[in-house]
Amino acid sequence: MNRTGLLLAAGTSRRFGVADKLLAPLDGRPLVAHAAQAMQMTALDRHIAVIANPELRPYLDGFEIVEIQPGAQSDSLRAGLQAAGETDRLLIALADMPRVTSELLDMVVAAATDDRPAACHDLGPPMPPACFPRGWLIRLAELTGDQGAGRLIRDLPAEALVNARGLLTDIDTVSDLAKMKKTAR
Template sequence: MSCEPVVALVMAAGYSRRFGAADKRLAPLCASTLLAQSVDSARRAFPVVRIAVRSDDTMEGFDERELIRVKGARNGLGASIGEAFTQLARDPAFEGVEAAAVLLGDMPYLRLETLNTLCQQAAFDRIVVPFYREAPGHPVIFGRAFWAELAALCGGEGARAVLAAHAAHRYRMPVDDPGVHLDIDRPEDLA
């Protein structure tokens, strides 16, 4: 299964204050790093992956063409999402893209089957949310109809406002994958 009309946007511009002084994106995981594992997971399912990082990040091991440099990352996840979607929407390479899957850079345990199942439900005017054991998780796939609202985000609340405003367009996708909830917030979470 290929997710041709869906681009993956891996959010990795945050400062991860709960992780401590170290850059959690570079934390060792499975002979790689946390961010590299999360991006590799996205690459297995999506033909095109973009990674939102801070404007001053040095991202060794990643192709500069895949990076979306975010200037306002200090303003929170919503601000980073806003800048990333502004850039996606303006890029002529994405004119035919129907939706974007928003993945978090600290979620390396998503199953390929889950990502493929979510992609199958993507549509221009739909928001696809995975549910594991009756609780929502990530990634969330936003149809292009919602990109302008995502581009307007500027705070720290992520995309909650867009999700709340479009409850009628949300598609709740049951999945059997605890990886949709497993993010790495603290060093002990790596274990």
């Protein structure tokens, strides 16, 4: 079985300010390095990262890099799908979720079946990281706008959802990053 990891790291960071949030330091490393390391440590055959900022490249060692112009989330997803080509499982993770672990990613891949995806939940609706089987990739390719894969995973049954145990915090603003730094102490 061919399993591919897709790290989406091409957002515009509009709510973060002028700086690229993925380069902001957290625990002594850029934000993107946390998500990249978690994905590199998973039981996957390939690792692909979609980026818009070439300054992220040094933190994505071992990834196939797809560089795009900043745009909608679905643009990043389609670029990653094209790079992935034929794969049996596609694990999608977001680069602004630094607390996601390789163990969580492996659990999401294991929860996916040939017939349905798997995703995470954490006191809310299903969300990435999510893993999609080959038969669902065409549905991902048809998505438009900034909603990403959320609409495809929102009605998953309980057995397709992995409890993320508080690991799904994402960083959208400088304030989010400050809160994360404060809780890590």
